[in-house]
Amino acid sequence: MKFSDFLLAGTLLLLAPLSLSAQHGHGQGHNAAGETHAHKAPHGGIVRTAGKYHVELVLQGGQMTVYLLDGKEQTQANKGLTGTAMVQQGGKTTTAALAAYGDDQLRGALPAGATPTTAIITLRRGGETISARFDKLASTSAKAKAAAYECPMKCAGSASDKPGSCPTCGMALVKKA
Known part of the structure; x- marks a missing residue:
């Protein structure tokens, strides 16, 4: 630095x-x-x-x-x-x-x-x-960990607590395993 x-x-x-x-x-x-x-x-x-x-x-x-x-x-x-x-x-x-x-x-x-x-x-x-x-x-990080859905491509910022589309690639979010 x-x-x-x-x-x-x-x-x-x-x-x-x-x-x-x-x-x-x-x-x-x-x-x-x-x-x-x-x-x-x-x-x-x-x-x-x-x-x-x-x-x-x-x-x-x-x-x-x-x-x-x-x-x-x-x-x-x-x-x-x-x-x-x-x-x-x-x-x-x-x-x-x-x-x-x-x-x-x-x-x-x-x-x-x-x-x-x-x-x-x-x-x-x-x-x-x-x-x-x-x-x-x-x-904020605790909320992201609680998210039940994510992009199948693992795009950054795709975690969500409800179904929807990935904001990055547009794919449908899937339930986390």
């Missing part, structure tokens, strides 16, 4: 409470930055506002999948996009690299052990930095 990454992560941690009171500029009454987003998550994860963007985090099977969404929750291509996740679990903070996967997502392994409680996702494209903070992840 470079010193600049460490400095950025520390600054984000310090400024996170301030971002909770800032409204993003869609002018449509959306939630404040950092809050649980009022719109449905396209991939079954958690959406947070990040300036003019939204960031969706899906935690499943020891893996983090991150999607960059525009102001209308449309998934953006991952071309030129890099990222890191600072994950807090059990009072310990670790950093994980996020690598491009497919055309529209970044993936990284969750640190082994306890369920993460907080994650700060930092994405970079060119000179632009996009950050989002996800709190109370332990309760």
Whole structure:
């Protein structure tokens, strides 16, 4: 981890409470930055506002999948996009690299052990930095484990507590074994 990454992560941690009171500029009454987003998550994860963007985090099977969404929750291509996740679990903070996967997502392994409680996702494209903070992840992960249906292709974010279609590939969800 470079010193600049460490400095950025520390600054984000310090400024996170301030971002909770800032409204993003869609002018449509959306939630404040950092809050649980009022719109449905396209991939079954958690959406947070990040300036003019939204960031969706899906935690499943020891893996983090991150999607960059525009102001209308449309998934953006991952071309030129890099990222890191600072994950807090059990009072310990670790950093994980996020690598491009497919055309529209970044993936990284969750640190082994306890369920993460907080994650700060930092994405970079060119000179632009996009950050989002996800709190109370332990309760979110418990809901995902309780999901009874999943995509037969094991797509990220497909877990559901009711039948339906996979948000990624469109296949019908099947009951978990």
